[in-house]
Amino acid sequence: MIESILKVSNLSKSFSGVKALDNVHFELKRGEVHALMGENGAGKSTFMKILIGLLAPDSGEISFEGTDLRNSNVSDTLKRGISMIHQEILIIPELTVAQNIFLGREKELSGRKDWTSGWLNDTAIDKKAAVLLEEMGVNIDRKAKMKHLSVAQMQMVEIAKAISNDAKVIIMDEPTSAISDKEVDTLFKIIKDLRAKGVSIIYISHKMDEIFEISDTITVLRDGQYIATKSAVELDKPSLIAMMVGREIDHMFPESNSAKGDLALSINGLCRKGQFSDINFEVHAGEILGFAGLMGAGRTEIARVIFGLDKLDGGEIRIKNKSVINKTPREAIENGIGYVSEDRKGLGFIPGMSVKDNTTLASMNRHRKGIFIDQTSERISTEQMIDDLRIKTADMDQKVTYLSGGNQQKVVIGKVLLAAPEIIILDEPTRGVDVGAKFEIYKLIRNLADKGIAIIMISSELSEILGMSDRILVLSKGKQTAILSRAEATQELIMKYAVA
Amino acid sequence: MDRSFQLKRFGQYGIFLAFALICLALALSTPRFFTLPNLLIIGTQVSINALLAFGVTFVIITGGIDLSLGSMVAVAGVTAAMFAHPDTYPLLVPLFAGLGAGVFFGAFNGFVITKSKVPPFIVTLGTMTIGRGLALILSKGRPISNLSDSFNFIGGGNVFGVPFPIIILIIAFIICSIILNKTVLGRYMYAVGGNEPAARASGISVTNVKMWVYTLCGLLSAVGGILLTSRITTGQPNAGAGFELDAIAAAIIGGTSTSGGTGTMTGTLIGALLIGVISNSLDLLNVTSYYQQVVMGIIIIGAVVLDSMGKKDR
């Protein structure tokens, strides 16, 4: 029997009367990868925040290597060996990799004990960083400035930082949400190495395939309640999903039954310097065209040009056989294009504004009387979107920041829909969205197609692309390598073209 | 968590509470404070700063800043004064000249900011100096006096016992509140300040919104400049120096966040009143202006601390 390093029992926490965690149990063994699963709002973040000392629990016990952790703060837990790799990576962009790894511990590394310990010793910091990165087997220049690294590389630096802190437990929150497949392989190798060295990992992700590949044990939370802890080999995908959503989801992807309508959008020879070139495709009303490809293949970049966010360097965009030039998103919207960005926080919604204000933002022309806002029609439209899209919100005056990821996404989709587009580009529509909401979003997308809207769906999840698209356009390094029909497309075929 | 929730509530209403408490304390410490004539005087004294603060509230909500307010006051004031000598032009001429100067100046700010992508702080720092120079050039460095009685009524007259500046203040407050809360433009201001790329991606012309905002700010500064000129019955080229700081302070005390996206006209009005009440009452209590400055600084910091506490949530 392997000893357990962290034991949590009967943990509860509520916020202004609402129970975020209710009698949660959790046991982490030394040297295991333990996946923590649950939909958004299931209580995972709260649980993590309590573990690292950011929040204090209302009741319950946390014992880490025999010591009580209930009243410790972040720096206590860090010293004891619990590190967290955050979803939003916390780095200082202007400092080097080595300086970031040892940030806050410069004095220990200065080699001095007296008052001169404030004197920086960058050589020592550098040497230690080199040894550390070497041991991890990652190829990152320790002298590079953080701002020049890719997201995946930054993550490696975060992990290096955790290891340098002699972390016994490393918590990883959605570590693969923004990195490429190849980088995921590297990450998993490092995780396996860490496991072999006796480090325990708490792994949070929405991606099922990953969970089954990497984890030994799976604990599921739902609505703040502890559901079960099982060994990964005991479980399969459907049973895990059932545990998470509390019901069986038989058909993840809705049936395609929409008839292909008139030509909606045709793209001829589109190019933008340094990003993509010679892109040609057509989308018809009622059709879902999937965009597949690796990170950086140019999928988002094409969408941005079509939507007028970036300038095009060549080629033609035709809507309903009429040539258009979209210099700004405003013109694109007027020409009937809607865009749901992959960057929800950056381009999707205005965090400080209410659900209503966000939902109607792109269609103010329909909700105004002269220079004034038509409050009544605004409320009616928002009400309808909340109903249609099943947005879970206290009321329409709630700020969007306080909604879950899936509901935020629905607000953004609602906003795009209210502008009455004929063509919608959905860029990673289910990123950071939990399983239950994912299913709803799929149904929604299919409904839109059924209503005669032409849809371009960009996704990194192959199962999603395969399940949803009528046709699939594959991109590789800024070039269009194939357009596959639903019938002929397979995971292997798409990957073949994606790396071509 | 519960504690920060309370603080957040306090951050929202704290300014009203603080204002009420300060007024109460003043009313208790000097019987002369809470009298109708004194309240009218406070209203008059506050009017110019409040007008500028309304203008800069628009700007700050969109995530910008305008440091050229004080210079716009001088340019508009001097321009109006040039046409306001008795028996020369009808009253509308100096008014439109002054307002026009402010609108032009504000639009110029907006134009440079949207075209150059240089931060507003730097652009308006530049136009602040340009404006001061223009005011000196227009007036040849000397105050322009001998203004018509009708022009002097604007800042010095009464209607049914209410000083005219207060009437202008109330009208401006109502119009600015309507713009911010009831018009599409107002909604777009919050959107641009809350998340500029997302606003653009929602089909909002960020350029238009910014042009509007800086032009409005110029217009309101011009109203302030005309009021000031009329009140002191001269067009002074060095008038309004440092006014921008008081106006920005009023907006910030009133809960407008310098990071953009939040703020209300009511808050700004209270902020301006708070500043006015404090300087009025410290005069009544014969406290030297040195202490007034210290008190004002403490209030500004206090307001911002409250504001950031309000945001610390989740």
Next chain:
Amino acid sequence: MTINPMKYILIAALCITMASCNQSQKSENGEKDSGKKLVVGATMLSMQNEFIVNVSDEMEAKAKELGVELITVDAERSALKQVEQVESFIAQGVDAIIMNPCEVEASSPAVKLAMDANIPIINVNSETSAKPTAFVGSDDTESARIAMKYLAEKLGGKGNVLIMHGFMGQAAQIKRDNGAKEILKANPGMKLLAEQTGEWDRAKAMSLMENWIQSYGSKINAVFAHNDEMGMGAVKALEAAGLKDKVIVVSVDAIPDALQSVKIGALNATIFQNAQEQGGKAIETAVKAAKKGAFEKQVLIPFQLVTKKNVEQFLK
């Protein structure tokens, strides 16, 4: 005060380039002009101040009359800038310098620099703690004495007085305060109700007066403002409150606005400080000193009390 060393280097570099430019210019001029035309550099407190502009205008006129080349620069109320400007005058090799000092202490180094470089330096209008070649101006203490004596006379030595100060800490404010307090001491019947700064500004003075009226109402008998701008503000506030007839207001400088006001009987009196004579005498003294002729070390131009009786002679 901390000054970053880069600034010094920059100033030095600027001075050197300016000096070399000017030398070449001079030699050209010298050939044409037999090198006799005197050059005088003048640095003025602030060209945004009407009184200073008047002094400067008169200097310009006098310089033309005497055939002297006058270079006028604006120190924009910064003593540091003023010192830098004098440094560059020295580097240019001017024959004499006229300085209208920004501050008593902080502008003093400029005087020392000029004296060390053997260039005569004349202070005009206000003083520095370092002794210049000559001083042309009026004694600010005296102006306040005249004003307060006028008030004492009008009130019959008894009454409540308010004093509006200029910017605290400036030479003019300190001296005018000293003069005023001297007279107050000599007249125990006169009571100082309150004193406060109006920062030389008309709008600020108006607000201050309004607030005082709220505080003291009909108790106020007289107001002494350190300058006319503030005096005018006080008059405006008193008029609005319907108290002007009961309160005597006197201020210093005799700017055109104030003279007009005296003429119509709003402002009771102002103290005339003769800008023309200050400017003219400054140039005359500078020229004499540059030619190493005899000159007076201290030229004091007397103040004059302006009331409704004699206002006509000051109005042009």
